[in-house]
Amino acid sequence: MQIFIDNKSGAPIYDQIYTQIKSQIISGALMEDEALPSIRNLAKDLRISVITTKRAYDELEKEGFIYTVAGKGSFVAPKNTELLREENLKKIEQYIGEINRLAASCNLSRKDILELFSILSEEETSHG
Numbered sequence: 001m002q003i004f005i006d007n008k009s010g011a012p013i014y015d016q017i018y019t020q021i022k023s024q025i026i027s028g029a030l031m032e033d034e035a036l037p038s039i040r041n042l043a044k045d046l047r048i049s050v051i052t053t054k055r056a057y058d059e060l061e062k063e064g065f066i067y068t069v070a071g072k073g074s075f076v077a078p079k080n081t082e083l084l085r086e087e088n089l090k091k092i093e094q095y096i097g098e099i100n101r102l103a104a105s106c107n108l109s110r111k112d113i114l115e116l117f118s119i120l121s122e123e124e125t126s127h128g
């Protein structure tokens with residue numbers, strides 16, 4: 001498991017840990033039931049507070065991405081397809097919002113955007 005803390009990012013450290021572990025779980029880089037480093041070891045490796053690491057793990061557990069077994073540690077939870085679908089829908093909505101802002105800035109109509117999407121979708125299908 002790779003975690004990189006960017007002190008210049010402005011995002012809280014616990015959030016950086018949470019986001020990176022979550023994306024590694026969603027991408028499949030971390031497999032179902034795979035053991036995560038202990039809170040203490042991760043804190044030591046990243047040279048951060050145990051409290052910060054615990055907060056990231058608590059958030060992941062609350063959202064159903066990991067589970068904890070007393071005395072054994074934390075593990076990647078079985079993938080909840082509904083949860084993953086929601087995550088992806090949220091991302092799509094954010095991208096659509098960004099597309100709308102960019103389109104407005106260069107006077108593209110909704111029809112133009114749909115046409116562009118249609119063309120790019122067809123290219124994707126035929127190439128991949």
